[in-house]
Amino acid sequence: xxxxxxxxxxxxxxxxxxxxxxxxxxxxxxxxxxxxxxxxxxxxxxxxxxxxxxxxxxxxxxxxxxxxxxxxxxxxxxxxxxxxxxxxxxxxxxxxxxxxxxxxxxxxxxxxxxxxxxxxxxxxxxxxxxxxxxxxxxxxxxxxxxxxxxxxxxxxxxxxxxxxxxxxxxxxxxxxxxxxxxxxxxxxxxxxxxxxxxxxxxxxxxxxxxxxxxxxxxxxxxxxxxxxxxxxxxxxxx
Numbered sequence: 001x002x003x004x005x006x007x008x009x010x011x012x013x014x015x016x017x018x019x020x021x022x023x024x025x026x027x028x029x030x031x032x033x034x035x036x037x038x039x040x041x042x043x044x045x046x047x048x049x050x051x052x053x054x055x056x057x058x059x060x061x062x063x064x065x066x067x068x069x070x071x072x073x074x075x076x077x078x079x080x081x082x083x084x085x086x087x088x089x090x091x092x093x094x095x096x097x098x099x100x101x102x103x104x105x106x107x108x109x110x111x112x113x114x115x116x117x118x119x120x121x122x123x124x125x126x127x128x129x130x131x132x133x134x135x136x137x138x139x140x141x142x143x144x145x146x147x148x149x150x151x152x153x154x155x156x157x158x159x160x161x162x163x164x165x166x167x168x169x170x171x172x173x174x175x176x177x178x179x180x181x182x183x184x185x186x187x188x189x190x191x192x193x194x195x196x197x198x199x200x201x202x203x204x205x206x207x208x209x210x211x212x213x214x215x216x217x218x219x220x221x222x223x224x225x226x227x228x229x230x231x232x233x234x235x236x237x238x
């Protein structure tokens with residue numbers, strides 16, 4: 001039986017765009033009711049993780065309502081999804097002080113991101129494709145397309161609202177800045193590696209070409225007689 005090797009991969013997105021996209025998704029009736037939020041072998045209590053709404057869903061909620069809920073899991077979702085929550089007592093907010101909790105979560109998310117074989121950024125589709133193909137030695141049939149006309153891009157928000165969203169997602173903002181830098185480092189490394197491999201390949205091809213070249217034919221001065229075909233050509237020409 002072959003032992004399988006598993007890799008963790010993820011895609012990160014600009015935190016403001018991601019937050020607005022999730023709001024629009026929730027506004028249309030999406031919920032995460034089936035998510036158990038398991039941590040250290042148990043689910044959070046209603047006191048640890050209160051709901052932002054009553055009823056079956058939060059459809060039709062305004063952006064103001066969405067940002068006003070202090071229990072909204074959309075806040076810093078990317079850090080929370082990447083970090084080891086057991087380090088901070090899972091969803092028990094009284095386990096460690098809030099400032100320390102935020103620091104531990106951010107550093108845990110950064111470490112787990114570094115340890116991933118691959119991660120991509122939604123805002124850099126072509127580079128994401130390149131890194132995936134180079135990392136796993138696979139080739140996509142079609143090139144990735146960069147679509148900037150998303151649902152989040154269609155939301156008209158003022159600067160104050162954007163600042164509010166950035167404040168609510170401060171950890172995600174820091175993680176994304178870190179991820180962009182790490183992403184560019186990985187991309188540049190793979191590009192340099194590709195160029196080096198291409199130089200080695202070209203050198204090897206030139207070496208094989210030289211070794212396969214036929215030795216020069218001896219000249220007439222060395223006593224070699226013209227072939228019959230060559231003599232026939234001379235006769236026909238003259």
